[in-house]
Amino acid sequence: MNRSETSHSFTMATWLGWQVESNWTDPFLFAIYVIVKPLATAAILVVMYSIITGGAYESPLFAYIYLGNAFYIYVGSIMTGVSWAVIEDREHYKTLKYMYIAPISIPFYWLGRGVSRFLIGTVAVIVTISAGASFLNLPLDLAEVNWGLFIVSLVIGVTMLGMIGLILASITLMMAQHNFFVGEAVAGALYLFSGAIFPLEVLPAWIRPVGYAMPITYWLELMRRSLIGEVAEAFPTLAQFSNLQLIGILIGLTIIFAFLSVVIFRWCDYRARELGLIDRVTNY
Amino acid sequence: MKANERLVYSASEKVTGWRLFIKTILARSYPRIIGQQREKSWIFFEIFMPMLAVSAYVYVYRAIGAPEEYVGFVVVGGAMTAFWMNVLWSMSSQLYWEKETGNLALYIMAPNSMMAVLLGMALGGLVATTLRAAAIIVLGTLMFQVQFTVTSFSQLFAVFFLAMTALYGMGMMSASLFLLLSREAWHISNLAQEPIYLVSGFYFPIKSFDFWVAAAASFIPLTLGLDAMRQLIFPSGASLGFLNVNVEIAVLIVLCVVFLIGAKFLLDYMERLAIREGRITENRR
Numbered sequence: 100m101n102r103s104e105t106s107h108s109f110t111m112a113t114w115l116g117w118q119v120e121s122n123w124t125d126p127f128l129f130a131i132y133v134i135v136k137p138l139a140t141a142a143i144l145v146v147m148y149s150i151i152t153g154g155a156y157e158s159p160l161f162a163y164i165y166l167g168n169a170f171y172i173y174v175g176s177i178m179t180g181v182s183w184a185v186i187e188d189r190e191h192y193k194t195l196k197y198m199y200i201a202p203i204s205i206p207f208y209w210l211g212r213g214v215s216r217f218l219i220g221t222v223a224v225i226v227t228i229s230a231g232a233s234f235l236n237l238p239l240d241l242a243e244v245n246w247g248l249f250i251v252s253l254v255i256g257v258t259m260l261g262m263i264g265l266i267l268a269s270i271t272l273m274m275a276q277h278n279f280f281v282g283e284a285v286a287g288a289l290y291l292f293s294g295a296i297f298p299l300e301v302l303p304a305w306i307r308p309v310g311y312a313m314p315i316t317y318w319l320e321l322m323r324r325s326l327i328g329e330v331a332e333a334f335p336t337l338a339q340f341s342n343l344q345l346i347g348i349l350i351g352l353t354i355i356f357a358f359l360s361v362v363i364f365r366w367c368d369y370r371a372r373e374l375g376l377i378d379r380v381t382n383y
Numbered sequence: 384m385k386a387n388e389r390l391v392y393s394a395s396e397k398v399t400g401w402r403l404f405i406k407t408i409l410a411r412s413y414p415r416i417i418g419q420q421r422e423k424s425w426i427f428f429e430i431f432m433p434m435l436a437v438s439a440y441v442y443v444y445r446a447i448g449a450p451e452e453y454v455g456f457v458v459v460g461g462a463m464t465a466f467w468m469n470v471l472w473s474m475s476s477q478l479y480w481e482k483e484t485g486n487l488a489l490y491i492m493a494p495n496s497m498m499a500v501l502l503g504m505a506l507g508g509l510v511a512t513t514l515r516a517a518a519i520i521v522l523g524t525l526m527f528q529v530q531f532t533v534t535s536f537s538q539l540f541a542v543f544f545l546a547m548t549a550l551y552g553m554g555m556m557s558a559s560l561f562l563l564l565s566r567e568a569w570h571i572s573n574l575a576q577e578p579i580y581l582v583s584g585f586y587f588p589i590k591s592f593d594f595w596v597a598a599a600a601s602f603i604p605l606t607l608g609l610d611a612m613r614q615l616i617f618p619s620g621a622s623l624g625f626l627n628v629n630v631e632i633a634v635l636i637v638l639c640v641v642f643l644i645g646a647k648f649l650l651d652y653m654e655r656l657a658i659r660e661g662r663i664t665e666n667r668r
Contacts, residue, residue, distance in 0.1 A: 123567050132574055139577040143586055144443065150591050151449040160447060280428040287435035296439060297446035 108203040112211025116180075119187065120215045137172050137223040138230060144168055144296060145235060156236040159330045160298075163323065165237055167295040169227040170322045172220050174260060174289060174315060179282035180216025181264025184209050185271045189380065196378040206364055209268045210261050217257060228326075238327055248342055249325035255346070256318040259353040265360040269367035272376060289315050299336045314352035317345050399494075407499035408506060415473075415507020429465065430518045437461030437523055440586045452617050453587070455530070458523030459616070460585035462516040463609055466550060467579060469512040471572045474554030477504055479561045479568035487562075491658070497650055501558055505551035531616045538628055539615045545635035546608025552642030553604060559646065559653040563662055579603060584610065588623040597625050604638050607631040 121129050144164055152158065188195040198208060231237035267282050274281065290296070292306065293315040299307050310316050320337045323330075324345075337345065371377055398406055419425060440457045481487040490500055523529060533539060561568050580586065582600040589597045589610050600606045611631040614620040625631075656662075 123570060132570060136574060136577050139581045143440075143577065143581050146581070146591055147440070147443060147449075147587050148447055150587055151444065151447045151453070164443065164446075280425075280432065284428060284432055284435075287432055287439075291435050291439045291442070297442045301442045301446045 104202060105204045105207045108205075108207040109211040109214075111203070112184075112208040113214040116184070116212040116215035117218070119212075120219060133219050133222050134226050137169075137227050141165065141168055141227050141230070157238070159333045161235070162237055162327050162330050163298065163334060164296045165231050165235070166228070166323045166326060167319050169224050169231070170319055171290060171293075171295040172223045172227065173217070173257065174295075175283075175286045176216040176220030176223075177213050177257060177260040178264040178267060179286055181209050181213035181261060182267035182271045182282040183216075184212035185268050189378070193378070193380060199377055205368065206265055206360075209265060213261060213264050238330055243328065245325045245328065245342075248321065248346075251346065252318060252321035252325055252349070255349050255353055256315075256322070259314050259318065259349065259356055262353065262356040262360040266356070266363050269360070269364040272367050272371045289313060292316075293319060294336060295319055298334045300334075314349055314356065317349045317352070321345050321349065403494070404496055404499045407495040408503040411500050411503025412507030412510070413503075415504060416511050419511050426515070429468075429515050430522070433461050433464050433468075433519050434522055436464070437519065438526070441523075441527055450619070451530075452619050454527050455617055456588065456613055457586050458520060458527060458529050459613060460580075460609060461523060462519040463605055464580065464585055465512050465516045465519060466509075466547065467583075467585075467605060468576070469508045470550055470554035471575055473508050474501075474504055474551065475557040475575075476561050476568045476572045478558050479564055482562075491654065497654060498555075498647055501555040501646065501650065504558075505555060509547055509551055530618075532618045533616050534621075535615055535628075538632070539612065541632055542608055542611040542615065542628070542635065545632060545639055546604050546611075549604035549635055549638035549642050550608070552639060552646055555646035556642055556649050559650040562653045562657045563660075579605075582606070588613065588625070590623055590625045601625075601634060602638075604635060604642075607634055607638075611635075 123129075124132070148161055148164065149156075152161075155161065185195065188198060198205065228237070228239065232239040263285075264282075267285060271281055292302075292309045293313045294302075294310050295315070299310045299316070302310065317337070320340075321342065324342060340348070437457055437460075440461070441454050444453045444457065478487060481490065490497060524531075561571075564571065582592075582596070583589070583603050583606040584591070584597075584600070585605075589600060589606055592600070597606070607626070608631075610625045611628045614624040614628050626634075
């Protein structure tokens with residue numbers, strides 16, 4: 100495997116992923132499709148919050164919930180986007196075996212397929228946050244944003260999500276009947292345990308360590324801090340950590356997940372070839 | 384030899400009319416009930432995933448200091464998501480899946496009624512999903528100590544039965560629309576999840592919306608079904624209800640009639656259209 104092979108696999112997969120995601124309808128309908136779903140999810144939380152608090156959107160808790168939910172769009176998009184490529188190629192298009200015999204790098208191909216979901220997710224995140232700032236008094240001031248922290252956190256976070264996606268894709272390769280649920284189940288579990296839409300203190304004490312072990316918890320905290328600084332730091336969950344410490348933890352966990360993704364991919368890839376799973380179609 | 388004779392007789396026995404209709408319904412519902420129970424992991428995931436969403440929303444309510452009955456609202460709403468998911472993925476888009484796997488042409492070629500096929504899918508899906516929804520309610524109740532106070536079991540049963548009839552009637556109606564769809568079917572089903580959770584008030588009382596917004600959302604049977612059920616099983620439900628339960632029951636009866644008759648007419652029309660335009664065996668991946 101050489102450098103051009105990996106970069107070629109990645110870029111071609113990115114283009115292919117974009118075509119698969121977007122060319123089923125015209126651009127206008129596609130734009131609506133991209134925006135409506137995340138806005139509806141955010142609106143559910145907004146309505147729940149406004150019923151109970153009487154619309155106290157200036158509260159730091161609202162910003163915590165709203166931004167956590169907005170950035171969590173990336174988790175679902177990238178993580179399940181990468182793993183979904185296995186299901187689409189093997190079950191739906193029945194092309195996974197051709198990908199395996201083509202001169203490409205399979206992990207980079209899967210990661211590339213996740214990029215289109217990242218781009219779609221980015222639009223959804225921007226629209227959701229803009230709606231919050233425009234209509235719900237979300238205390239977001241672009242001049243006050245810590246752009247350096249934002250970009251660094253975003254890059255590390257996206258890499259981390261890609262690595263988790265690669266782990267899920269490898270596991271999906273080994274599964275038959277229930278592979279459709281894996282990505283969504285993990286995303287759903289992380290939504291609950293990572294404190295995306297409520298501070299971890301709300302969870303029972305015995306569940307909280309799961310949240311502290313997840314890199315997404317630290318990533319969401321960094322994203323909130325980069326956008327609304329002191330407001331995000333008001334919550335006790337990770338208040339004892341500085342931004343630099345959080346970045347250190349996030350990098351450390353990303354490296355661990357990257358190492359795990361390589362090991363798990365190699366093992367699953369070997370077993371899938373050995374068991375003849377690469378072109379197994381279940382028709383579910 | 385005798386076995387073979389019986390087999391020949393059985394195969395040549397002509398079943399027509401309402402007996403064929405009933406047999407088709409039972410035959411199509413069979414894989415929905417038995418088939419799904421054979422794949423145990425699906426049962427786990429179909430209960431586990433709604434429970435994750437339920438738990439997340441329960442903790443949001445607790446984080447913002449909501450009264451405890453809202454936790455019950457979320458548990459009941461979360462259980463009802465199982466029915467919406469079933470209607471969306473196993474009713475509406477089912478004919479699209481059948482087209483993808485090549486079964487749709489066989490359904491149409493066979494001497495049975497397509498309406499019976501759809502009713503069979505609805506019946507099987509309803510029974511299988513009721514078990515999952517019950518599991519979600521039991522788990523949610525145990526996990527979050529939800530208190531129920533049922534004011535009228537007869538009304539509660541009527542609301543559930545009518546809401547499900549109207550909902551699956553709606554699913555049968557939309558299934559005929561999906562007959563014409565191809566790749567976009569998956570995306571349309573995917574799009575119809577969260578927006579419906581929002582407008583139908585799966586996680587909050589629908590009364591929170593403006594009257595006309597709630598009235599428009601009542602077109603989806605689960606909106607009024609959920610609202611009426613919450614009024615009947617929670618002490619404060621009536622004060623948070625959108626309309627009087629009797630009115631909601633009356634509207635649900637109307638929806639049942641409209642959707643079931645609509646399904647019959649739309650299915651006939653769409654089937655003819657799909658055959659004329661050659662979309663029955665079309666496979667645009």
